[in-house]
Amino acid sequence: MKQQGKVDALLGIVFGDEGKGKVVDVFTPRYDIVARFAGGPNAGHTIIFEGKKFVLRSIPSGIFDPGKLNIIGNGCVIAPDLFMAEAMELESAGYELRNRLHISKRAHLILPTHRVLDRAYEAAKGKNKVGTTGKGIGPTYSDKASRTGLRVGDILEDFPTKYAALKARHEQILRDLHYTDYDITEEEQRWLQGVEYMRQFQLTDTEIEINKALQEGKNVLAEGAQGTMLDIDHGTYPFVSSSSTTTGGVCTGLGVGPNKIGEVYGIFKAYSTRVGSGPFPVELFDETGDRIREIGHEYGAVTGRNRRCGWVDLVALRYAIMINGVTQLIMMKSDVLDGFETIRACVAYERDGQVMHDMPFETEGCKAVYRDLPGWKEDLSSMTSEEQFPQAFRDYIHFLEEELQTPITILSVGPDRAQTIVR
Ligand code: IMP
Secondary structure (H helix, E strand, O other): OOOOOOOEEEEEEOOOOOOHHHHHHHHHHHHOOOEEOEOOOOOOEEEEEOOOOEEOOOOOOHHHHHOEEEEEEEEEEOOOHHHHHHHHHHHHOOOOOOOOEEEEEOOEEHHHHHHHHHHHHHOOOOOOOOOOOOHHHHHHHHHHHOOOOEEEEEEEEEEHHHHHHHHHHHHHHHHHHHOOOOOOOHHHHHHHHHHHHOOOOEEEEEHHHHHHHHOOOOEEEEOOOOOOOHHOOOOOOOOOOOOOOOHHHHHHHHHOOOOEEEEEEEEEOEEEEOOOOOOOOOOOOOOHHHHHHHOHHHHHHHHOOOOOOEEEEEHHHHHHHHOOOOOOEEEEOOHHHHOOOEEEEEEEEEOOOEEOOOOOOOHHHHHEEEEEEOOOOHHHOOOHHHHOOHHHHHHHHHHHHHOOOOEEEEEEEOOOOOOOEOO
């Protein structure tokens, strides 16, 4: 029997924005298929390719490599208007998409009224806003779970009737919420154009395609979106996104069995960031936080919001490694920490005098317990091999590996593809 292929997962394991786009780009040559399994246009994977910057939202990052098939899996949600804008930008930059991008018929559609509902629900939450990206993610996954959603495959038959019924349902909810001051006329026009545009793509049973490809010995890279701490089950609920961002989500979001999963790469930054509301025990409100934000350019790719910054959080990382079965770690943006006298790492949380090493049910009110390590003065971004690393940085890596009991096999020391060191 022919050797079967594997699905390797590449997952953000904290609050997203770890730099998955850059790593997928480096990884793509090793795979035949790159697939997104969760989330939608709330993601913004920045890739600098041939000197041009692209922010991919729904389209997998393998799109820049002509020989690869890219898949938007059933676990994703897709907004036709935003998809059209993203795809047209790539097409006008010369990338052929129509034969290399397959979209699952089972992926759910984000309607314009889902976005209005996103705003309405946020407004109704008052002080407890999630701080969503406003892309309609939560309401779309809610409709999926309520069995009232529309799927990509629905655009192929009697779509106007189905669309009108769901839109009317949303309008009724909005009236009940007394949220009536909105106008989607133009947005809806673009959205409907987007639906027409999507019809020109290959809308397929991607779960069958992927499994057939695996049988033929092909390998798949599952490109994560967001991060484990934003996972609907394992994140800091209710301040989370609405999809399964973990390895379990790879299985459901692509339709592959757990025995098909190979390596699980967990990506994290040498420090922590979070966008939106919710508890963040390592958050720095001082000049150090500002300095990390400034040097690391920590501003949201989708919303442009300031990202909240802090030191690395080992409680969250240990938890995410456990939940995902991470086999290898990838540490990004190590160079951002250049020049700090002292580097801190959160080794535990403390609340009401109780020290916790395991992730508690509720992280609100937790304070970080830190271990201090000496920083380094050298410029990591110019280094091309591990041998050049200053001792203090080696010690930081060693400390993290010991604490996390997982090898860090790839280190990124700058935005360029070349600034990636494989150990
Ligand atoms: P939603 O996914 O738009 O519903 O937003 C829910 C929460 O997840 C908010 O705190 C967002 O800021 C956060 N979030 C969603 N997508 C991303 C992402 O790609 N990177 C970082 N945070 C995200």
